[in-house]
Amino acid sequence: MHRDQSPLRARSAPDLVPSLFLELDQMLDEFTRLPMRAKFRFDPAMPAVITVEFLAERGPSLVWLIGRELLLLGTTAMSGSGDVRMWPTLPGGRPASWLLLESEEVEALFEVPTAALVEWLEATYRVTPAETEMAGLNWDGFLMELLSGPATASE
Template identity: 85%
Template structure:
């Protein structure tokens, strides 16, 4: 039995925007940098979120879902609040941005090269525009789930 998988390939679109591998520096303190590799992945089915996998040389990798708009804005201005923030380095320094990730377990600051990330993000916007990204969100379902809250156990 043969299935036509062309629609499946078009929907997942892995070849349209291949993952981006970047060399970044994790700032361990003011003077100590730890070189690290990160993999940025775009999924056209969830265009609002970029999956970033921080590939550790030893030990497990760390995976974060980061808003595509947050990354895009963070290349030129302060972006984000809470657990994820990004902003450009000072003028005169390397063309890069700072990416800060915080949670109860992790606090990490990374220096991310601006040019390759900007080019890659532009490619993702050619696949799914910012307008189309928000049009695909199920706001009614999101609000329904949010307002219903966790179900109370039956007693």
């Protein structure tokens, strides 16, 4: 390594695992698909979480943080519960999975092509294996923030 290169710069996420852009379909109803593009980003500082930005043609994009394990498992079996779920489509078509996102404001179902997604997720696991993804977390800080509760506005 050149002396001007820091280890952090040498291990930056875009260099190790570039963002993945996927063309997917949002299911508006049983018969209507809206083609959409999504950007998947991996940050080695938060390896258990994948940032997915749904790029709208018009208007603001929508960002969701989704568990890396949930995405990988969802390519072969039902995965997730609550706000984010993913499962494979029926066999016979192109390799794809359904990704369901729910919140108070939105419910959206996407058909996600899985071949490129699996290849990209496997690259993230080569950078940070599953067994080490929680090693760098500040558990004390996390617990202190959790126990302190939400901040209240002063009057």
